Amino acid sequence: ILNVEQSPQSLHVQEGDSTNFTCSFPSSNFYALHWYRWETAKSPEALFVMTLNGDEKKKGRISATLNTKEGYSYLYIKGSQPEDSATYLCGLDSGSARQLTFGSGTQLTVLP
Amino acid sequence: DGGITQSPKYLFRKEGQNVTLSCEQNLNHDAMYWYRQDPGQGLRLIYYSQIVNDFQKGDIAEGYSVSREKKESFPLTVTSAQKNPTAFYLCASSMGIDNEQFFGPGTRLTVL
Numbered sequence: 001i002l003n004v005e006q007s008p009q010s011l012h013v014q015e016g017d018s019t020n021f022t023c024s025f026p027s028s029n030f031y032a033l034h035w036y037r038w039e040t041a042k043s044p045e046a047l048f049v050m051t052l053n054g055d056e057k058k059k060g061r062i063s064a065t066l067n068t069k070e071g072y073s074y075l076y077i078k079g080s081q082p083e084d085s086a087t088y089l090c091g092l093d094s095g096s097a098r099q100l101t102f103g104s105g106t107q108l109t110v111l112p
Numbered sequence: 113d114g115g116i117t118q119s120p121k122y123l124f125r126k127e128g129q130n131v132t133l134s135c136e137q138n139l140n141h142d143a144m145y146w147y148r149q150d151p152g153q154g155l156r157l158i159y160y161s162q163i164v165n166d167f168q169k170g171d172i173a174e175g176y177s178v179s180r181e182k183k184e185s186f187p188l189t190v191t192s193a194q195k196n197p198t199a200f201y202l203c204a205s206s207m208g209i210d211n212e213q214f215f216g217p218g219t220r221l222t223v224l
Binding site: 004006032034036042043044045046049089091093099100101102103104105 | 116145147152153154155156157160168170171202204209210211212213214215216217218
């Protein structure tokens with residue numbers, strides 16, 4: 001079983017602050033990295049699927065970068081809003097078993 | 113509307129009973145997945161299916177069984193052999209194994 005780690009486990013930020021968190025994975029087992037947002041009482045929804053080293057993707061105020069050589073991805077949220085409060089999950093597709101191995105998530109709370 | 117449905121939302125069963133969780137999608141997706149979430153942990157893959165009449169074990173398949181007789185349906189049976197079945201179960205689907213996954217609302221199973 002692959003080790004996908006997310007940090008921090010949780011964080012609280014003030015509305016308007018920008019924040020970022022990390023997903024680390026074994027660099028030798030990379031095919032694609034998925035980011036999902038999971039709001040309380042809702043289903044997880046996909047944010048990004050990243051495949052290329054150096055790739056940067058953006059959706060509104062949320063962006064993600066990928067470094068496959070060193071085995072990490074950053075998720076950035078610019079100007080956090082209370083509606084950004086959610087658990088953010090990353091999932092690694094290693095390409096061999098063709099399944100996603102998820103980290104335990106980063107729980108973000110944006111305080112008004 | 114297109115989407116994934118899981119039923120029921122909450123399920124209670126006595127120890128020693130088998131129980132089947134429903135997952136249906138009308139997105140015309142080929143791939144479907146079953147995950148389990150426990151407190152403080154990420155999503156762990158139980159079973160997945162890339163195409164009708166085919167499925168593979170995930171990381172924690174012991175004590176579970178699935179079938180994929182129709183493209184739109186991927187029911188999960190939690191058998192009495194599963195030692196710790198109380199958990200939150202999520203079903204997902206995707207166009208293919210490389211694509212983002214779409215999740216259902218989940219079923220919370222409690223075994224008494």
